[in-house]
Every structure is written in C-alpha cells, then in structure tokens.
Amino acid sequence: xxxxFNLIKRYFxxxxxxxxxxxxxxxxxxxxxxxxxxxxLAITTDTLVAGTHFLADANPAWVAHxxxxxxxxxxxxxxxxxxxxxxxxxxxxxxxxxxxxxxxxFFELADYYNIxxxxxxxxxxxxxxxxxxxxxxxxxxxxxxxxxxxGDWVYVTGSLxxxxxxxxxxxxxxxxxxxxxxxxxxRHYLSTPRVLAGQSLLNICSCAIDISxxxxxxxxHILDCSQVGASIDVSLLPVSDELVAFxxxxxxxxxxxxxxxxxxxxxCFVVPSYNRGALDSHLSHCRTPYTCIGQIxxxxxLELHDGGKxxxxxxxxxxxxxxxxxx
Amino acid sequence: xxxxFNLIKRYFxxxxxxxxxxxxxxxxxxxxxxxxxxxxLAITTDTLVAGTHFLADANPAWVAHxxxxxxxxxxxxxxxxxxxxxxxxxxxxxxxxxxxxxxxxFFELADYYNIxxxxxxxxxxxxxxxxxxxxxxxxxxxxxxxxxxxGDWVYVTGSLxxxxxxxxxxxxxxxxxxxxxxxxxxRHYLSTPRVLAGQSLLNICSCAIDISxxxxxxxxHILDCSQVGASIDVSLLPVSDELVAFxxxxxxxxxxxxxxxxxxxxxCFVVPSYNRGALDSHLSHCRTPYTCIGQIxxxxxLELHDGGKxxxxxxxxxxxxxxxxxx
Numbered sequence: 001x002x003x004x005f006n007l008i009k010r011y012f013x014x015x016x017x018x019x020x021x022x023x024x025x026x027x028x029x030x031x032x033x034x035x036x037x038x039x040x041l042a043i044t045t046d047t048l049v050a051g052t053h054f055l056a057d058a059n060p061a062w063v064a065h066x067x068x069x070x071x072x073x074x075x076x077x078x079x080x081x082x083x084x085x086x087x088x089x090x091x092x093x094x095x096x097x098x099x100x101x102x103x104x105x106f107f108e109l110a111d112y113y114n115i116x117x118x119x120x121x122x123x124x125x126x127x128x129x130x131x132x133x134x135x136x137x138x139x140x141x142x143x144x145x146x147x148x149x150x151g152d153w154v155y156v157t158g159s160l161x162x163x164x165x166x167x168x169x170x171x172x173x174x175x176x177x178x179x180x181x182x183x184x185x186x187r188h189y190l191s192t193p194r195v196l197a198g199q200s201l202l203n204i205c206s207c208a209i210d211i212s213x214x215x216x217x218x219x220x221h222i223l224d225c226s227q228v229g230a231s232i233d234v235s236l237l238p239v240s241d242e243l244v245a246f247x248x249x250x251x252x253x254x255x256x257x258x259x260x261x262x263x264x265x266x267x268c269f270v271v272p273s274y275n276r277g278a279l280d281s282h283l284s285h286c287r288t289p290y291t292c293i294g295q296i297x298x299x300x301x302l303e304l305h306d307g308g309k310x311x312x313x314x315x316x317x318x319x320x321x322x323x324x325x326x327x
Numbered sequence: 328x329x330x331x332f333n334l335i336k337r338y339f340x341x342x343x344x345x346x347x348x349x350x351x352x353x354x355x356x357x358x359x360x361x362x363x364x365x366x367x368l369a370i371t372t373d374t375l376v377a378g379t380h381f382l383a384d385a386n387p388a389w390v391a392h393x394x395x396x397x398x399x400x401x402x403x404x405x406x407x408x409x410x411x412x413x414x415x416x417x418x419x420x421x422x423x424x425x426x427x428x429x430x431x432x433f434f435e436l437a438d439y440y441n442i443x444x445x446x447x448x449x450x451x452x453x454x455x456x457x458x459x460x461x462x463x464x465x466x467x468x469x470x471x472x473x474x475x476x477x478g479d480w481v482y483v484t485g486s487l488x489x490x491x492x493x494x495x496x497x498x499x500x501x502x503x504x505x506x507x508x509x510x511x512x513x514r515h516y517l518s519t520p521r522v523l524a525g526q527s528l529l530n531i532c533s534c535a536i537d538i539s540x541x542x543x544x545x546x547x548h549i550l551d552c553s554q555v556g557a558s559i560d561v562s563l564l565p566v567s568d569e570l571v572a573f574x575x576x577x578x579x580x581x582x583x584x585x586x587x588x589x590x591x592x593x594x595c596f597v598v599p600s601y602n603r604g605a606l607d608s609h610l611s612h613c614r615t616p617y618t619c620i621g622q623i624x625x626x627x628x629l630e631l632h633d634g635g636k637x638x639x640x641x642x643x644x645x646x647x648x649x650x651x652x653x654x
Contacts, residue, residue: 023367027552028471029401029537030369032464035362040350042357043445045413045459049452074356086372088415088457118370125376126453130415132372137359144355210356225354 007094008122011103012087019116022084031118033084039136042080046071050127054189055170060098061105062189063129066263068109069193070212071133073265076198077210079143080135082113090125113195143201143208148226148270150298152206155279157194157290158266159238160215161257162187165246180242191265196286201269204278208269214260216315219268220302229301232294234259234311259304260315270296334421335449338430339414346443349411358445360411366463369407373398377454381516382497387425388432389516390456393590395436396520397539398460400592403525404537406470407462409440417452440522470528470535475553475597477625479533482606484521484617485593486565487542488584489514492573507569518592523613528596531605535596541587543642546595547629556628559621561586561638586631587642597623 013026024032035041048067050056068085075082087106091098110117115133166188169181176182194210201208207226209218215237223230237258239251247253271279283290297303304311340353351359362368375394377383395412402409414433418425437444442460493515496508503509521537528535534553536545542564550557564585566578574580598606610617624630631638 024469024471029404030371030407030462032405032469033368033370034466035368041360041362041368043360043411043413043461044357045415045447047415047417047448047450047452047457049417049450052451077356078359080357084370086370086459088372088374090374090376090453090455120372121374121457123374123376123455124379125374125455126417128417128450128452128455130374130448130457132413132459134370135357139361142351142359144351 008089008091008099011099012117012120015103015107016111016116019083019114022116022118025116025118031084033118036136038139040139042075042078042135042137042142043132044071044074045130045132046074047128047130056127059189060102064102064105065109066189066191067129067131068106069191069265070263071131072113072115072193072195073191073210073212075133075135076193076195077143077208077267078135078137079141079198079202079208080137081199082115082133082135082195084116084118085110085131085133086118087120088130089120090123090128092124092127138202141202143198143205143269145207145209145222145225147206148222148228148296149206149272150228150296152270152272152296153276153292154219154230154232154268154270154294154296155290155292156211156215156238156266156268157197157288159240159243160211160264160266161239161243161254161261163191163264164257164261165243179245181246183242184246188263191263193265194267194288197267197283197288197290200282200286204271204275204282206270206272208267211264211266211268212262214262215268216259216302222268222270223300223302227300229297229299229303230294231297231303231305233307234304235307236291236293238289238291256313256315335416335418335426338426339444339447342430342434343438343443346410346441349443349445352443352445358411360445363463365466367466369402369405369462369464369469370459371398371401372457372459373401374455374457383454386516387429391429391432392436393516393518394456394458395433396518396592397590398458399440399442399520399522400518400537400539402460402462403520403522404470404535404594405464406468406525406529406535407464408526409442409460409462409522411443411445412437412458412460413445414447415457416447417450417455419452419454465529468529470525470532470596472534472536472549472552474533475549475555475623476533476599477555477623479597479599479623480603480619481546481557481559481595481597481621481623482617482619483538483542483565483593483595484524484615486567486570487538487591487593488566488570488581488588490518490591491584491588492570506572508573510569511573515590518590520592521594521615524594524610524615524617527609527613531598531602531609533597533599535594538591538593538595539589541589542595543586543629549595549597550627550629554627556624556626556630557621558624558630558632560634561631562634563618563620565616565618583640583642
C-alpha cells in the first residue's frame with residue numbers, strides 16, 4: 001500500500017494562516033523562516049511515546065494537546081515567544097478518526113499561540129510524537145537555571161499535584177470512583193503552558209524552569225546550576241480543592257503530590273527581593289495565579305519545613321507510565 | 328529502573344566544540360541560538376524507523392550516518408549552510424555498544440559539517456530516530472522547486488542507482504554473491520550530502536531537489552511546482568561501474584535503477600542556458616561530479632528517450648523496506 005501514508009499529510013497541510021516570517025513552509029525540502037532583528041531563537045524537542053507518556057488508547061485530542069503543550073512549556077520557561085514547530089508522527093496504521101481528532105486539537109493549541117507548523121514527517125511505526133518548537137527571545141534576556149542567589153524568593157504558577165492524581169486515575173481504574181477523578185484525569189493531559197507568564201518574567205526573574213519531573217526534581221536543577229540551596233515551606237504549596245478532595249482531605253498527602261507530581265507544566269521561578277513588587281504588577285496583567293513557596297539559601301541542599309517546623313520527608317520522584325525514561 | 332535512560336545522555340553531551348552562535352545548548356529547557364545578519368533559516372525534519380528505513384540489526388554507525396545525512400541533504404538541496412541539529416532517539420533498551428557506535432558516527436558526520444547538536448530527547452520505545460537540522464540561507468536566494476522554465480537544463484550530481492542495488496543486497500541475501508555487493512550495501516547507508524554543491528548553486532540554478540524518492544519522482548516534484556515538463560536522455564544517466572557489474576553488465580537495467588533508486592541523496596537541479604558556464608566554473612571548485620541529463624520543456628509531462636529514440640518505460644517508484652511510508 002505505498003502512498004497510503006500520504007493521506008496523513010492531508011490532515012496537516014493548509015490548516016493554518018500564514019505567518020509573515022515564514023517564506024516557505026510544508027512542501028519543499030526545507031521550510032524557510034526569518035528571525036526578527038535583535039532576537040535570538042529558543043529551540044526545544046520532546047518525544048511522547050505511547051505506553052511511556054500516554055496510553056495507546058488515550059483520547060487523541062488530549063494526546064495532541066499534551067505533546068504540543070509540553071514543548072510550548074519549555075519555551076515558556078525560557079520566557080520565549082512561540083513561533084514555529086515541526087511534527088514527526090509515527091503511526092502503526094492510518095486511522096482517520098484518530099488523525100481527525102489529533103490534528104484538530106493540535107491546530108487549536110498551535111493557533112492559540114500563533115505557532116505555524118512548518119514541517120515534519122509521517123512514518124509507519126510504533127505510535128510516537130516528536131515535536132520541535134521554535135520561539136523568539138530578545139538578545140539581552142533569557143530565563144535560565146544558573147542565576148539564583150541566596151535571599152531570592154521561590155515561586156510557582158498555578159497549583160501542583162493534579163497531574164499525578166490524574167495519572168493515578170489513568171493507571172488504576174479503581175480510582176475512578178474518587179472525587180473529581182474525571183477533572184484530574186483531564187488536567188493531566190490538558191495543561192496550560194505559562195507562555196504569557198514566562199514572557200512577563202523575562203527581566204524580573206533570576207531563574208525559571210517548567211515542572212515536568214516534579215517540583216523537587218526541577219527546583220534541584222536550578223539549585224545545582226546556581227550552586228545554592230533552598231528552603232521550601234510545604235504549607236504554602238498551592239494545591240487545588242479537587243486534589244485535596246480526591247485524596248479524602250489528606251492535606252499532607254496533597255503536599256507530597258505537589259512536591260513530586262511531574263508533567264504539571266507550571267513554572268517554578270526565582271525572583272530577587274527588589275523585584276517582588278515588579279513581579280506582582282507584571283503577573284497581574286496576565287492573570288496567572290502564582291505563589292511564593294520559599295527562599296534561596298547560600299548553603300546547598302533543599303530543606304522542607306512546615307511553617308518553620310523542619311521535615312525529613314523522603315519522597316520518590318515522578319515516574320512515567322513506562323517507568324524508564326529520561327525526561 | 329528509572330534513570331537508566333539518563334545513561335544515554337552521556338553519549339551525546341560534551342562531545343563537540345562550541346559554536347559562537349550557540350548561547351546555550353543541551354542542559355536547559357531550550358537551546359538558545361543566533362542567526363547571522365541578513366540570513367534566513369532553513370529547517371527540516373526526518374524520521375527513520377527500524378524496519379521501514381533500516382533493519383533493526385543494521386550497523387549502528389551506518390544508521391547514524393544515514394539518519395543525519397538524509398537531513399543534511401535536505402539543507403543541501405536548498406543551498407543552505409548547516410548549523411545546528413536536534414536528535415530524538417527512541418530505543419527499546421539501553422545497549423551501550425550500539426550507543427557508542429551510533430554516537431561516534433553521528434558526531435563524525437556532524438563535526439565534518441560543523442553542525443552542533445543543541446538538544447533532543449531520549450525515550451524508551453521502538454527503535455527510531457528523528458532529526459531536525461537548521462541551516463542558514465541568504466535573504467535573497469534559495470533553491471526551491473518552482474522556478475524551472477522551458478529551455479533550462481537538467482543536471483544530477485554523482486551517480487545514480489547504487490542505493491537501490493545496496494537495498495537489493497540488504498533485503499535479499501542471495502545478492503551478496505554479486506559483484507560489488509559489499510560496496511553497494513555500504514553506499515546505501517553512507518551517502519555524501521551535497522552541501523558544497525548546493526551552496527555554490529545558490530544564485531546559478533533555477534531549482535534543486537535532493538533525490539530521496541527516486542529521480543523520476545523527485546524531478547516530477549519540480550515539474551509539478553514549476554508547471555513544466557522535461558525530456559531526459561537515459562543514455563546520459565550517470566551510473567557507476569560497480570552498479571553495472573552488479574547487474575551483470577545490463578546497462579538498461581542500470582538505467583532503470585538510476586531513474587527509480589531512492590535515498591541517493593544526490594542533487595537534481597535545473598540551470599538556465601546562460602548560467603551553464605558559471606555552473607562549470609562553480610562546481611569545479613567543489614569537485615562535485617555532475618552530469619547534464621536533459622532539458623525542461625514547456626509541455627507538461629516527463630519524456631524519456633535514448634539518444635533521441637523515444638522510450639515508454641513504465642517504472643515502479645522506489646519503496647522502503649516497509650513498503651508504506653510517505654517520504
């Protein structure tokens with residue numbers, strides 16, 4: 001059946017408006033694009049594999065959202081403005097209903113952020129999705145991981161822990177009877193990349209990272225790169241009412257979830273004291289909820305406390321479905 | 328065994344010199360890069376899947392070369408100068424011998440073209456390789472597919488047909504006894520992207536494409552985009568002595584191979600009459616062998632002839648191992 005896979009192209013061609021910085025998109029050997037003056041390019045690639053990052057029979061619209069949102073989140077965590085993406089899609093067979101749903105959700109999210117699909121590849125193979133996204137950064141600024149200093153404050157956007165609860169529902173059907181199981185399952189797939197927040201933090205923050213491996217693991221990346229430590233007050237961790245209800249009101253357990261839940265795609269960021277006012281003003285414009293959860297210390301290591309009372313929680317990191325992956 | 332896949336990163340980190348246009352590479356949420364003034368960016372993505380584009384037990388060094396070379400070839404066919412790439416690698420298990428061989432060959436080719444690996448992802452899954460490469464193009468020029476005009480001349484670089492013969496050897500062990508079987512198998516995997524040739528054709532050529540689907544299919548893309556036809560003299564097709572010997576001296580069969588063999592990664596390009604002298608002078612500098620094989624006509628359709636004698640060959644297009652793929 002050679003050529004059958006050409007059908008797939010239909011779902012991904014001529015679905016979007018043109019961007020003026022795209023001289024050539026799908027249809028030649030390469031796309032040709034232009035980067036604005038005084039700008040740099042932020043580039044990131046993520047692969048989602050069925051069985052590791054989502055179940056093969058998951059809602060294709062949710063899978064498309066998760067695949068693209070996780071990439072956009074990487075741009076957000078640098079403060080970059082999304083511009084273009086490429087999509088490499090491997091499918092075991094041509095399933096038109098799947099493709100219809102996947103592509104519709106893909107373009108809905110891409111269009112929201114004005115991201116133009118400029119190329120890619122469709123191949124026969126085990127179900128997997130690799131996306132590379134490109135965004136713009138000014139020449140002078142970027143949110144990296146290596147500039148946290150003792151005394152700076154640690155913040156997160158949104159609420160944490162819902163993604164892990166959603167995964168509990170997906171992996172263990174008995175959890176479907178718990179409160180808000182459906183809502184949390186959906187939140188696992190349908191995260192909101194914090195693009196506006198990232199952009200508005202660009203010249204205010206010392207550091208930022210998106211929470212993909214869990215707060216503890218991702219904050220540790222900042223601490224390692226900056227050679228500092230941090231003190232986090234778990235009583236300040238933002239957790240949703242739905243998560244607490246799902247966990248039968250167990251607040252401590254909700255805090256554990258908030259510390260280790262991965263694939264949240266919220267931002268964790270660090271702000272010097274003198275910029276806390278500017279932060280309030282900037283983030284209020286983009287209506288992103290955010291919470292201060294602790295402070296950077298000179299001494300290395302991550303210390304957890306509960307309103308001042310030291311904790312010695314030993315927490316297991318976030319794991320994917322497959323239990324063996326590096327991202 | 329969470330974290331085992333982190334081992335993979337070792338093979339792909341700190342293996343290359345820095346490029347001055349890379350502000351940040353592997354290790355943060357995104358890479359940050361700079362595009363030179365007065366330049367545009369050419370971007371292309373290709374996926375190679377075990378079983379479709381190579382056999383799972385193929386020499387990993389050859390697989391790495393093929394995966395990267397096929398992408399670089401897309402840059403070459405636009406006339407672009409390679410700059411950066413990202414690599415998404417899915418592996419069923421961590422096989423250190425495989426990774427050692429794959430990564431060494433990957434970086435050997437990348438270093439030759441000064442291509443910096445700036446990011447990617449490693450996941451557990453069926454063996455597949457997705458690479459996105461970025462290259463620079465001047466603001467004014469690019470080799471596209473839509474500017475061939477009646478009277479222009481059609482050329483190809485190198486020789487054609489060897490890749491198909493190599494595939495014959497890989498797929499049918501009985502062909503191993505044929506003349507030059509080993510050489511041709513190796514040529515299938517170890518093509519030379521025509522980067523220098525592409526660059527030197529930038530303001531001389533009307534059109535160019537790299538031969539990945541077979542000469543007839545790829546030239547047809549140029550004809551379709553330019554709304555013209557062409558006349559090709561099969562007696563002019565460049566075929567290697569090894570191919571002719573492999574085919575027991577059957578020159579006609581060698582011409583069939585030259586017309587349909589895919590994954591050659593030679594360039595097919597179109598030059599106006601007034602630039603034929605400039606072409607000779609430019610390509611002699613980069614020592615790329617090239618041959619004029621025919622001419623563009625105003626009338627649509629692709630006509631084959633043998634030194635003037637019309638042919639009505641019905642040729643089957645190139646197919647991958649798996650027989651069902653769009654590239």
